[in-house]
Amino acid sequence: MEIGIVTSFMKGLSFTASLPMIQAAGFRVVGLGGIPELSGYATPEDRKVLVSLLRELGLSIDSIHAPFPEGDRLFDEDEAARQESLRLCRLALDAAAEVGGRRVVVIHLIQPYGIPAGPQRERKIDQGRRSVAELADYAGQRQVFLALENGQRQEYDDVLFQLLDEMALPQVGLCYDSGHENVQGKCFDILQRYGQRLMALHIHDNTGTDTHLLPYEGNIDWDAFRKLIPGLNYNGDLLLESSMNNSQFKEPEMFLSEAACRARKILGVSEASEH
Numbered sequence: 041m042e043i044g045i046v047t048s049f050m051k052g053l054s055f056t057a058s059l060p061m062i063q064a065a066g067f068r069v070v071g072l073g074g075i076p077e078l079s080g081y082a083t084p085e086d087r088k089v090l091v092s093l094l095r096e097l098g099l100s101i102d103s104i105h106a107p108f109p110e111g112d113r114l115f116d117e118d119e120a121a122r123q124e125s126l127r128l129c130r131l132a133l134d135a136a137a138e139v140g141g142r143r144v145v146v147i148h149l150i151q152p153y154g155i156p157a158g159p160q161r162e163r164k165i166d167q168g169r170r171s172v173a174e175l176a177d178y179a180g181q182r183q184v185f186l187a188l189e190n191g192q193r194q195e196y197d198d199v200l201f202q203l204l205d206e207m208a209l210p211q212v213g214l215c216y217d218s219g220h221e222n223v224q225g226k227c228f229d230i231l232q233r234y235g236q237r238l239m240a241l242h243i244h245d246n247t248g249t250d251t252h253l254l255p256y257e258g259n260i261d262w263d264a265f266r267k268l269i270p271g272l273n274y275n276g277d278l279l280l281e282s283s284m285n286n287s288q289f290k291e292p293e294m295f296l297s298e299a300a301c302r303a304r305k306i307l308g309v310s311e312a313s314e315h
Contacts, residue, residue, distance in 0.1 A: 041269075043303035044102045045280040047080075048073025050292055055080035055090060063097040065296035069277045070094075071240075072135075074105035081135035091139050101141025102277040103187065103215070103240045106132040112150040114171035115164045122167055129175050137182040142276055144185045144240050146215040147175065149200055153193060165199060172203055172212075180211045187215035187239040190230050192223040192250055197230065204234060213239035217281070219246050219253075222260050228268055235272040242281035243306070251286040254295075255302040262306050269307075278303055 045067055047058045055078060062070055076082035080090035081104060094100065111128035113121045132145045149168060155161045172188070179186040188204065190197055204214065214234045221227050223246065231238070245258030255262055280299050289295040 041274075041307060042069040042102075042277045043067060043280075043300060043307070044069030044071060044277045045282070045296070045299055045303075046071040046073050046105070048075065048078065048105075049280075049282065049295065049299070050284050052078070053292075054078050056093065059093055059097055059099060061292055061296060063099055065293070066300045067296075068099060069102045069279065070099055071102050071242075071279045071281070072104040074108040074111070076107055076131060076135075079104070081132065081139065087135060087138055094139070101136075101139060102279045103142060103144040103146055104132050104136050104139075106145055106147045108148055109150075112148045114147070114149065114175075115151045115168035117163055117167060122171060126171060126174060130178055133175070133179050133182060133184050133186070136184045142185075143183065144187050144215075144276070145179065146187045146189050146240055146242070147172075148189055149191065149196065149203070151196065151199060153195060165202075168199065169203065169206070172207065176207060176209055176212050180209070184211070185239050186212050188212070189215040189242065190217050190220050192220045194224060197224075201233075204237065213237040215240040215242060217242040217244075218260055218265070219244040219250055219258075219281070222246055222258070223248060223250050227260055228264060231268055231272065235268070235274070238272050238274045238276075240276060241274075241279050243278060243303075244280060244282040252281060252283045254282045254287055254289070254299055255280070255306055257287060266306060266308055278307060 072079040080086045107128040111125045113125040116122045136143045136145050214237050245253040245260050247258045
């Protein structure tokens with residue numbers, strides 16, 4: 041398992057600036073963030089530059105985050121809005137097929153929260169079910185994997201579990217976000233339930249709000265996570281989705297250095313043992 045980090049670790053930073061910094065910090069794997077223009081997958085021209093730079097730096101892609109928030113309206117009752125979200129998610133799926141790596145695309149299942157059980161909620165879930173089924177079919181045709189990310193509320197995760205159970209397809213699985221589950225006051229329950237369908241990790245820390253801290257800056261029990269890893273059906277990387285926004289480390293070089301050290305600590309390895 042390699043250690044990696046998302047290109048969006050610093051707000052507004054383009055992939056041409058972030059990738060050399062990530063490589064210099066000792067990472068060999070990256071996740072492309074959810075702003076296509078900054079992450080290098082918005083256009084064919086961007087993707088050519090991205091592939092060339094990855095090759096030059098000796099980096100590989102763990103996963104691509106579908107555009108957000110613009111791509112998060114898969115459950116919308118407005119069909120035009122739903123179709124636009126589908127278009128954006130397909131952009132990420134096309135990019136994954138083109139640029140290579142593990143060919144995993146992560147999507148959110150954002151639903152309007154606070155809608156009680158009843159016809160409106162069921163209509164939205166039906167729209168989301170249609171959307172995910174369409175994307176799963178699109179992914180399968182391109183030999184790309186679709187990873188559904190867990191959320192910060194139980195009502196979100198209830199729908200996630202429902203869709204994972206309904207769509208027992210080889211190209212559909214889970215992206216486990218440690219920070220999101222920790223917001224709910226628990227951690228790793230989802231991994232124990234769906235770890236055999238794990239396709240991507242979004243690893244970050246917090247103290248109860250979604251602040252995307254580095255591991256060990258919050259209160260997540262990383263020793264417990266380390267013990268879980270061997271039992272998971274997972275052939276991917278340890279990808280950090282931490283950002284500088286709320287971290288104590290305010291300089292990008294120091295932030296990335298700390299990120300690499302803490303990722304290795306989670307796995308119980310030293311820098312020397314990687315070489």
